[in-house]
Amino acid sequence: xxxxxxxxxxxxxxxxxxxxxxxxxxxxxxxxxxxxxxxxxxxxxxxxxxxxxxxxxxxxxxxxxxxxxxxxxxxxxxxxxxxxxxxxxxxxxxxxxxxxxxxxxxxxxxxxxxxxxxxxxxxxxxxxxxxxxxxxxxxxxxxxxxxxxxxxxxxxxxxxxxxxxxxxxxxxxxxxxxxxxxxxxxxxxxxxxxxxxxxxxxxxxxxxxxxxxxxxxxxxxxxxxxxxxxxxxxxxxxxxxxxxxxxxxxxxxxxxxxxxxxxxxxxxxxxxxxxxxxxxxxxxxxxxxxxxxxxxxxxxxxxxxxxxxxxxxxxxxxxxxxxxxxxxxxxxxxxxxxxxxxxxxxxxxxxxxxxxxxxxxxxxxxxxxxxxxxxxxxxxxxxxxxxxxxxxxxxxxxxxx
Numbered sequence: 214x215x216x217x218x219x220x221x222x223x224x225x226x227x228x229x230x231x232x233x234x235x236x237x238x239x240x241x242x243x244x245x246x247x248x249x250x251x252x253x254x255x256x257x258x259x260x261x262x263x264x265x266x267x268x269x270x271x272x273x274x275x276x277x278x279x280x281x282x283x284x285x286x287x288x289x290x291x292x293x294x295x296x297x298x299x300x301x302x303x304x305x306x307x308x309x310x311x312x313x314x315x316x317x318x319x320x321x322x323x324x325x326x327x328x329x330x331x332x333x334x335x336x337x338x339x340x341x342x343x344x345x346x347x348x349x350x351x352x353x354x355x356x357x358x359x360x361x362x363x364x365x366x367x368x369x370x371x372x373x374x375x376x377x378x379x380x381x382x383x384x385x386x387x388x389x390x391x392x393x394x395x396x397x398x399x400x401x402x403x404x405x406x407x408x409x410x411x412x413x414x415x416x417x418x419x420x421x422x423x424x425x426x427x428x429x430x431x432x433x434x435x436x437x438x439x440x441x442x443x444x445x446x447x448x449x450x451x452x453x454x455x456x457x458x459x460x461x462x463x464x465x466x467x468x469x470x471x472x473x474x475x476x477x478x479x480x481x482x483x484x485x486x487x488x489x490x491x492x493x494x495x496x497x498x499x500x501x502x503x504x505x506x507x508x509x510x511x512x513x514x515x516x517x518x519x520x521x522x523x524x525x526x527x528x529x530x531x532x533x534x535x536x537x538x539x540x541x542x543x544x545x546x547x548x549x550x551x552x553x554x555x556x557x558x559x560x561x562x563x564x565x566x567x568x569x570x571x572x573x574x575x576x577x578x579x580x581x582x583x584x585x586x587x588x589x590x591x592x593x594x595x596x597x598x599x600x601x602x603x604x605x606x607x608x609x610x611x612x613x614x
Contacts (some may be wrong), residue, residue, distance in 0.1 A: 274568030289596030301399035310456035317451035324348030358406035368399035485529035
């Protein structure tokens with residue numbers, strides 16, 4: 214090997230060493246550039262956060278859902294449209310006996326209950342025996358009535374004798390007039406004694422002057438029966454109560470703020486567990502005074518109760534219907550949901566649904582007026598919106614974690 218060849222080999226080795234050193238120096242700095250380039254698209258944009266908009270959609274109330282998923286979940290789609298809204302006021306209520314067809318049966322005088330002939334809930338006919346009493350005071354009344362009748366008969370006998378003597382010109386005129394006056398007084402006394410017994414529902418009694426049988430003053434149901442055999446009574450406490458339940462009262466509680474919407478004669482519908490469906494009626498009475506404890510007034514609906522399905526004490530609800538009025542934008546009431554204290558409707562979008570805040574106006578229970586937030590013709594989830602609310606809540610919970 215010549216000296217010239219050795220020089221070229223040394224020069225090439227030096228150049229190779231310099232290149233290797235240069236490459237080693239550049240590699241750590243360029244590595245991040247190569248890693249970043251792996252996220253760039255054909256236009257040079259970084260796509261590392263491509264899924265971030267989807268998370269923001271969840272926060273904005275958007276739910277991605279295809280047409281097939283909408284059908285599979287049974288979500289009904291409808292369009293917001295004008296409709297006539299007959300505003301409905303929903304009130305809690307209770308069934309009560311019609312006070313005009315209810316009678317409390319009490320003893321006519323102090324005494325002792327001997328026998329109670331009916332049980333609570335029993336159906337009785339008018340005139341049926343209910344309770345047998347023993348009363349010394351009633352015995353005295355009957356004795357007084359019997360004495361008055363005897364005095365009247367005696368006075369009538371004296372009058373007839375004096376009249377005969379007067380006709381035969383045997384007795385004086387004043388004797389006839391005295392007998393006539395005594396007869397009138399005896400008749401008045403007998404009538405008064407008999408009317409007192411009749412007014413208290415006490416019959417003549419026959420030989421058992423102290424025995425009193427209380428009878429049903431009307432046909433109906435025994436709804437209360439506090440009386441028991443052997444009980445001492447004073448005539449002021451009801452022994453039992455009978456109600457004709459062919460008609461009942463449905464009494465609803467009306468808050469003071471809603472009283473302006475309630476008027477006598479307005480239509481109403483009554484719902485109760487004992488009824489097969491809604492029953493139509495009208496408001497027959499609106500209480501003028503608020504309850505001291507509840508601060509609520511009473512609205513009463515009187516209903517026919519031919520099958521006796523409704524019994525006093527049952528819970529019910531009353532819906533009062535106002536005048537129908539046109540609303541330019543309405544949706545199905547089931548479509549309205551509350552999310553984070555906001556009232557929303559799930560509006561259909563090309564990608565799924567968006568929870569759109571709305572302001573609700575009047576409602577009749579089936580359709581609700583949208584005052585603000587939704588235009589007529591907008592497509593929304595009319596049925597199954599609760600599923601969307603649940604999905605949105607689940608998505609937000611996953612995002613939080």
